[in-house]
Structure formats: structure tokens, C-alpha cells
Amino acid sequence: MRPSTKAMLLSALVLPGLGQMYLKRTKAGLIIMSIVLIDLILILALVMSEVTTVLGLIQASGSMPDIVTISTEVHRVFIENIWVKVLGFELFLVWFYAVLDAWRSGRTPA
Numbered sequence: 001m002r003p004s005t006k007a008m009l010l011s012a013l014v015l016p017g018l019g020q021m022y023l024k025r026t027k028a029g030l031i032i033m034s035i036v037l038i039d040l041i042l043i044l045a046l047v048m049s050e051v052t053t054v055l056g057l058i059q060a061s062g063s064m065p066d067i068v069t070i071s072t073e074v075h076r077v078f079i080e081n082i083w084v085k086v087l088g089f090e091l092f093l094v095w096f097y098a099v100l101d102a103w104r105s106g107r108t109p110a
Contacts (some may be wrong), residue, residue: 004106011029011102016095019102032098052078079086 003023011019017032054073058065078084 004103004105007102007106008099011098016098019098023102023105028101030100032094032101035094036091036098037076039087039094040055043084043091046081046087047074050074050081052096054086 006018007022009019011017011032015033016036018030020026020029021074032104050072051074055065055070060070
């Protein structure tokens with residue numbers, strides 16, 4: 001398998017930036033990985049904050065939280081929260097860039 005293909009698959013299927021690391025572009029790989037991990041952590045924190053608030057309201061009403069209510073509220077957060085959309089779009093762009101950059105860098109002679 002060509003190095004460009006292997007690097008592209010690592011960035012696409014395992015973790016963005018891993019293809020750059022495979023191609024010995026450590027600084028670029030670490031930057032991409034950092035952006036992706038920060039985005040994922042921020043998205044998770046936003047969703048968990050909203051879900052915690054909803055669970056508090058459900059418990060205050062005296063009813064037991066069920067999986068349907070929780071999943072409905074998580075879905076609502078993804079639909080209504082603009083920051084989740086912005087971070088998700090940024091995550092997609094960085095992932096796409098990482099895949100293309102790994103493929104392009106692997107094709108360029110060292």
C-alpha cells in the first residue's frame with residue numbers, strides 16, 4: 001500500500017492527524033489532533049450540560065427519567081444549539097482537511 005493511501009486512511013478512519021504523524025509531519029499531526037479533540041470535548045460538554053439541566057427538571061417534576069425523554073432532549077440540543085452546529089461543522093472541515101492533506105503529503109516526495 002502506498003504511503004499516501006495509508007496516511008489518508010489513518011486520518012479518515014482512525015483519528016485526523018494520525019496520517020500526518022505516519023508521514024513524519026509531527027507538528028501538523030499534533031495541531032490537527034488537538035483541534036479535533038478540543039472540538040469533541042466542547043461538543044460533549046455542551047450536550048452533557050443541556051442533558052443535566054433537563055434531568056434536573058425531570059426529577060424536580062417527580063417523574064423518573066427514561067431513555068426516550070433523554071434521547072429526545074439530546075436530539076433537541078443538536079438541533080437547537082448553534083454552538084454544537086458550529087463546532088460540528090468545524091470538526092467536519094478539519095477532518096476533511098486532514099484526510100486531503102495526508103493524501104497530498106504522502107504523494108509528495110520527501
